[in-house]
Amino acid sequence: MARRTLVLDTSAVIAGFVPGLANAEQITVSEVLEEARDLCSKLELETAVLAGKVKVAEPSENSLAEVRAKVKDTGDTVSRTDIKLLALALDLRGKGAELVTDDYAIQNLASLLDIPYLRVAMPGIKEVLRWEAVCPACGRRYPPLTTKCLTCGSKLGRRPRR
Numbered sequence: 838m839a840r841r842t843l844v845l846d847t848s849a850v851i852a853g854f855v856p857g858l859a860n861a862e863q864i865t866v867s868e869v870l871e872e873a874r875d876l877c878s879k880l881e882l883e884t885a886v887l888a889g890k891v892k893v894a895e896p897s898e899n900s901l902a903e904v905r906a907k908v909k910d911t912g913d914t915v916s917r918t919d920i921k922l923l924a925l926a927l928d929l930r931g932k933g934a935e936l937v938t939d940d941y942a943i944q945n946l947a948s949l950l951d952i953p954y955l956r957v958a959m960p961g962i963k964e965v966l967r968w969e970a971v972c973p974a975c976g977r978r979y980p981p982l983t984t985k986c987l988t989c990g991s992k993l994g995r996r997p998r999r
């Protein structure tokens with residue numbers, strides 16, 4: 838047992854989560870396949886479903902009701918798909934499932950419902966960006982949290998470090 842289960846959200850797929858690469862059981866709801874339509878990630882996801890690497894499941898009514906009640910409480914804006922995913926993650930929580938999402942509202946609800954979640958920046962899957970501060974006026978570069986140029990006093994911008 839003790840195999841990891843990942844519940845995949847549309848934002849995770851869009852953010853570059855590659856289903857075939859993760860060493861875990863992966864599961865999603867049919868709506869995510871729909872939402873990934875017109876994205877190149879759809880093909881990847883469908884291939885993974887066909888290969889049996891990603892399973893498609895429906896959440897229980899009980900979990901759906903629990904998630905809907907929580908959404909009402911918090912006033913978070915989430916779609917029907919998001920509610921189904923959260924409910925599915927809730928169903929599987931006892932089996933050590935984690936929700937994979939890049940969506941802040943979903944992460945917030947997951948915390949409130951006590952559902953473990955992961956963000957997409959997984960090793961080997963998406964490059965982790967390192968940021969630096971840069972002065973738009975004189976081009977000097979600073980550590981990421983610096984706000985003002987020490988030379989000319991301009992407000993610094995942020996950009997990925999190369």
Ligand SMILES: [Zn+2]
Nearest residue numbers: 972975986989
């Ligand atoms: Zn400057």
